[in-house]
Amino acid sequence: MADRESVYDLLVIGGGINGAGIARDAAGRGLTVLLCEQDDLAAHTSSASTKLIHGGLRYLEQYEFGLVRKGLQEREVLLRAAPHLITPLRFVMPHVSSLRPAWMIRIGLFLYDHLGKRELLRGSESVNLRTHPAGAPLQPWLKRAFIYSDGLVQDARLVVLNALDAAERGAQILPRTRVLSAERGARHWDVVLRSKLTGTQRPVKARCIVNATGPWVTGVLRASLHIEPSRHLRMAKGSHIVVRRLFAHDYAYILQNRDKRVIFAIPFEGDFTLIGTTDVQFEGDPASAAIVDEEVSYLCEAVNGYFARAVTPADVVWSYSGVRPLLEDESDVLSEVTRDYKLELDAPEGHAPQLSVFGGKITTYRRLAEEAMAVLQKPLGNIQPAWTAAAPLPGGDMPGGDFGRFVDELKRRHPWLPAALAERYARAYGTRTERLLADAKSLADLGADIGEGLYEAEIHYLTFYEWALTAKDVLWRRSKLGLHVSPATAARLTEWLAARGVAAGLKEGLQCA
Numbered sequence: 478m479a480d481r482e483s484v485y486d487l488l489v490i491g492g493g494i495n496g497a498g499i500a501r502d503a504a505g506r507g508l509t510v511l512l513c514e515q516d517d518l519a520a521h522t523s524s525a526s527t528k529l530i531h532g533g534l535r536y537l538e539q540y541e542f543g544l545v546r547k548g549l550q551e552r553e554v555l556l557r558a559a560p561h562l563i564t565p566l567r568f569v570m571p572h573v574s575s576l577r578p579a580w581m582i583r584i585g586l587f588l589y590d591h592l593g594k595r596e597l598l599r600g601s602e603s604v605n606l607r608t609h610p611a612g613a614p615l616q617p618w619l620k621r622a623f624i625y626s627d628g629l630v631q632d633a634r635l636v637v638l639n640a641l642d643a644a645e646r647g648a649q650i651l652p653r654t655r656v657l658s659a660e661r662g663a664r665h666w667d668v669v670l671r672s673k674l675t676g677t678q679r680p681v682k683a684r685c686i687v688n689a690t691g692p693w694v695t696g697v698l699r700a701s702l703h704i705e706p707s708r709h710l711r712m713a714k715g716s717h718i719v720v721r722r723l724f725a726h727d728y729a730y731i732l733q734n735r736d737k738r739v740i741f742a743i744p745f746e747g748d749f750t751l752i753g754t755t756d757v758q759f760e761g762d763p764a765s766a767a768i769v770d771e772e773v774s775y776l777c778e779a780v781n782g783y784f785a786r787a788v789t790p791a792d793v794v795w796s797y798s799g800v801r802p803l804l805e806d807e808s809d810v811l812s813e814v815t816r817d818y819k820l821e822l823d824a825p826e827g828h829a830p831q832l833s834v835f836g837g838k839i840t841t842y843r844r845l846a847e848e849a850m851a852v853l854q855k856p857l858g859n860i861q862p863a864w865t866a867a868a869p870l871p872g873g874d875m876p877g878g879d880f881g882r883f884v885d886e887l888k889r890r891h892p893w894l895p896a897a898l899a900e901r902y903a904r905a906y907g908t909r910t911e912r913l914l915a916d917a918k919s920l921a922d923l924g925a926d927i928g929e930g931l932y933e934a935e936i937h938y939l940t941f942y943e944w945a946l947t948a949k950d951v952l953w954r955r956s957k958l959g960l961h962v963s964p965a966t967a968a969r970l971t972e973w974l975a976a977r978g979v980a981a982g983l984k985e986g987l988q989c990a
Contacts, residue, residue, distance in 0.1 A: 525799020872907025
């Protein structure tokens with residue numbers, strides 16, 4: 478790891494999925510890396526996704542075959558890298574002939590099955606909704622459906638695990654730290670960072686800057702790096718709602734809407750259904766994005782066209798919104814704007830290089846990072862070969878990638894651990910669960926129960942290894958326990974963190990975990 482007087486090879490600005498993925502890839506190739514994020518890791522777009530690892534079936538209608546192929550290939554790579562974090566999921570598309578004819582769907586699913594190498598996921602099929610379990614919660618006029626496979630991911634945890642792997646390979650990770658100024662020299666950038674927690678400033682030098690700030694990318698280029706952007710973005714707000722469980726089985730639904738968009742209804746956190754997303758042109762600060770009544774009504778109406786049980790705005794127990802930075806293209810309809818990405822290198826002779834990431838989606842982050850390293854090969858030199866395609870993320874190194882077997886072994890090794898808690902730990906932390914449990918032989922060894930099964934040992938783990946500082950970090954990004962715990966538990970967690978001074982600043986252990 479570079480010290481404070483050293484020149485970093487790479488300063489990555491942005492702690493979302495692309496920034497964390499690039500930091501991980503670069504650190505694993507032997508580069509000295511510093512990542513800074515103005516807020517918490519995954520605080521914005523990367524924690525506001527539909528939680529899918531997918532090729533993007535609907536993108537076939539826009540002839541985005543290359544993007545779909547890339548996503549389909551990455552599904553299997555990521556399933557192997559994080560079998561605890563990414564779950565195979567079957568998606569049911571009820572057939573409505575007036576929206577898309579059956580032959581069109583069959584062709585699309587044939588392409589979806591074969592555009593990318595598929596070994597772990599099942600292929601598509603047609604089913605009778607009168608006899609299939611997925612038909613039970615639907616309206617009786619729906620008779621037929623098509624089913625295909627994709628994956629469900631804990632998106633914010635995926636970001637954190639990439640940052641954790643980067644840190645363990647030598648990178649320095651600085652959440653809640655923003656770039657105050659950046660001056661470009663011939664051989665390196667002179668940058669001043671400022672902690673949002675303490676206000677202290679820190680000068681650093683970097684041979685190259687990577688701007689992976691998502692919807693802020695053009696603003697950072699102009700205001701901080703003094704570079705005129707070469708591309709324009711369209712900002713699309715996507716909002717989701719969560720309601721109490723609409724169905725008891727493990728299938729998800731992809732529902733065709735009258736405006737030619739699709740809406741997902743996904744099993745979420747056991748007791749809930751996640752519904753989304755909208756696609757609304759957005760202006761303003763992406764950090765201020767929030768769902769509005771019209772979006773709630775839109776999502777309710779979309780699912781009410783299919784489910785027997787109606788959903789109303791009063792049923793919404795949680796909602797969230799994020800802003801997706803989309804590459805500007807010729808599309809008049811926002812939902813048809815490409816979800817692909819572009820990497821733009823600014824490296825005029827006699828000046829330190831700078832790379833910006835425009836666009837992208839969570840599924841293709843690893844490939845994006847790999848391509849970023851290829852672009853930086855010439856200006857940085859001495860970059861080691863690509864390595865992430867076969868490397869598990871922290872907690873994903875379980876024998877054969879068999880998550881079910883891992884859970885069974887975890888329960889066998891710790892019979893005192895309640896089954897539901899063992900499964901939650903396994904899904905969130907994978908093999909790192911043993912680090913969380915340490916030498917515990919009973920529940921009492923996990924410390925006090927803050928409430929609803931949130932023990933002190935888990936909070937210690939999250940604050941020491943995963944940069945969590947606030948109750949929101951713990952309950953809504955490192956987990957979705959916020960859906961399950963009471964306000965009293967959230968208040969006790971806040972008091973617990975404050976009593977131990979966790980929010981006072983990043984400890985050295987956090988910076989170098």
